[in-house]
Amino acid sequence: xxxxxxxxxxxxxxxxxxxxxxxxxxxxxxxxxxxxxxxxxxxxxxxxxxxxxxxxxxxxxxxxxxxxxxxxxxxxxxxxxxxxxxxxxxxxxxxxxxxxxxxxxxxxxxxxxxxxxxxxxxxxxxxxxxxxxxxxxxxxxxxxxxxxxxxxxxxxxxxxxxxxxxxxxxxxxxxxxxxxxxxxxxxxxxxxxxxxxxxxxxxxxxxxxxxxxxxxxxxxxxxxxxxxxxxxxxxxxxxxxxxxxxxxxxxxxx
Numbered sequence: 001x002x003x004x005x006x007x008x009x010x011x012x013x014x015x016x017x018x019x020x021x022x023x024x025x026x027x028x029x030x031x032x033x034x035x036x037x038x039x040x041x042x043x044x045x046x047x048x049x050x051x052x053x054x055x056x057x058x059x060x061x062x063x064x065x066x067x068x069x070x071x072x073x074x075x076x077x078x079x080x081x082x083x084x085x086x087x088x089x090x091x092x093x094x095x096x097x098x099x100x101x102x103x104x105x106x107x108x109x110x111x112x113x114x115x116x117x118x119x120x121x122x123x124x125x126x127x128x129x130x131x132x133x134x135x136x137x138x139x140x141x142x143x144x145x146x147x148x149x150x151x152x153x154x155x156x157x158x159x160x161x162x163x164x165x166x167x168x169x170x171x172x173x174x175x176x177x178x179x180x181x182x183x184x185x186x187x188x189x190x191x192x193x194x195x196x197x198x199x200x201x202x203x204x205x206x207x208x209x210x211x212x213x214x215x216x217x218x219x220x221x222x223x224x225x226x227x228x229x230x231x232x233x234x235x236x237x238x239x240x241x242x243x244x245x246x247x248x249x250x251x252x253x254x
Contacts, residue, residue, distance in 0.1 A: 005032035007057065008039045013050035013199035014192065015043045019111070022058030027066040028110050030081055037088045043097065050199035050206075052095070053191055054118060055102035056111075061127065064109020067136075082141060085110065089142035092117040094214065096207045098198050102191040103127045103169065104184065113142030116151070119210070121177070122191050123169030124184035129177070130166035150217050152176050202241045208232040 007018040017039050019026040043049050056062055073081065092099060092114070101107075101115035103123035108130055115121050115129075123129065133139050140148075140161065148157040152175050160167070169181035182190045198206065212232060215225055236242060 003035050003039070005029065006035045006039060008035075008042070010043075010046065010049055012048040014053060014195045015039075015046070015049045015051070016053045016055065018055050018057050019062050020057045021066075022056075022060070024063075024066065025060035025106055026056045026058065026062040026111065027068075028062055028064065028114075029066040029069045030084065033085055033088050037091065040088075040091055040095065044095070050097060050203055051195040052097055052099045053102055053195055054099065054114060055188070055191070056104050058105070060106040060111070061101070061103045061115065062108070062111025063106045064111050064132070085141055086143075089113065089117050093143055093147075096210065097203070098195075098206055098210070100191055100195055102187055103129065103178065104187055108132055108166070109138075110142060113140065113144045113147075115178075116144050116147040117142055120179050120194065121172075122180045122182065122187065122194065123172055123178040124187050125169040125173075125181040126184065127169040128166040129169065129172050130164065131161050132164050132166075134162065134164040146217070202236070202239070204239050204241060205236050208236060 003020075005019070005021055007016070007020045009016045009018070017036060019028070019032065021027060021029075021032065040052075043052050070078070098120070099118040100120045100122060101118040103115055103121060104127065105124065106128050107115050107123075108128070109132055112129055112131060131140055131144070145157075148160070152160075156175055167175075167177075169178060172178040173181040180190060209232075212225065212228055215228060220228075
């Protein structure tokens with residue numbers, strides 16, 4: 001597939017998906033979601049890639065759904081679009097490799113929800129972030145009800161969704177919505193530093209850690225989680241990576 005709505009780059013061990021419709025502040029249409037899905041499949045099959053970064057071209061991460069495209073859909077077409085959006089969003093949420101959203105500017109609506117679907121969010125400190133759906137008689141998607149609830153708690157989630165007001169990156173960091181807020185000119189440097197720090201670790205360990213955290217977020221019972229922890233730990237210590245890591249650790253101590 002040729003990419004028209006995203007820029008897809010790989011510089012092992014990190015891949016980058018850059019939303020690329022700057023003329024409409026990276027508003028998301030179905031073609032963009034199709035291209036994101038294709039890029040995800042590529043990253044999933046490339047063992048040299050350990051971390052995936054999402055960001056935006058120009059002055060926005062994404063301002064959300066392309067409302068011009070939305071106006072022309074029938075309800076059945078809208079349902080098809082939303083179900084596809086949910087499919088790709090779930091793929092990001094459950095993606096086995098770590099994902100980072102580098103929020104370079106406006107992150108609104110489904111653009112904001114894409115950032116929520118990532119494991120880690122690093123934002124420009126002045127980036128406007130929010131859910132404007134209540135202002136335009138719409139509703140949130142992308143699993144954001146649970147993601148917001150888990151990240152910032154039910155009270156703050158209600159406030160942000162009901163008021164439909166934006167917050168900036170600094171405020172988002174204070175309430176735990178993003179992991180870190182930095183000046184915009186330091187955003188990609190901070191993001192790449194985080195990505196490479198993660199990439200230095202065991203890919204298999206990260207995979208099972210992500211799975212465990214996902215199970216916890218889904219409300220699995222403690223016994224189920226602890227049983228998974230035993231199996232995950234045994235699976236990790238049985239890998240070749242484990243022997244290499246222990247050897248490196250012993251050599252560092254000498």
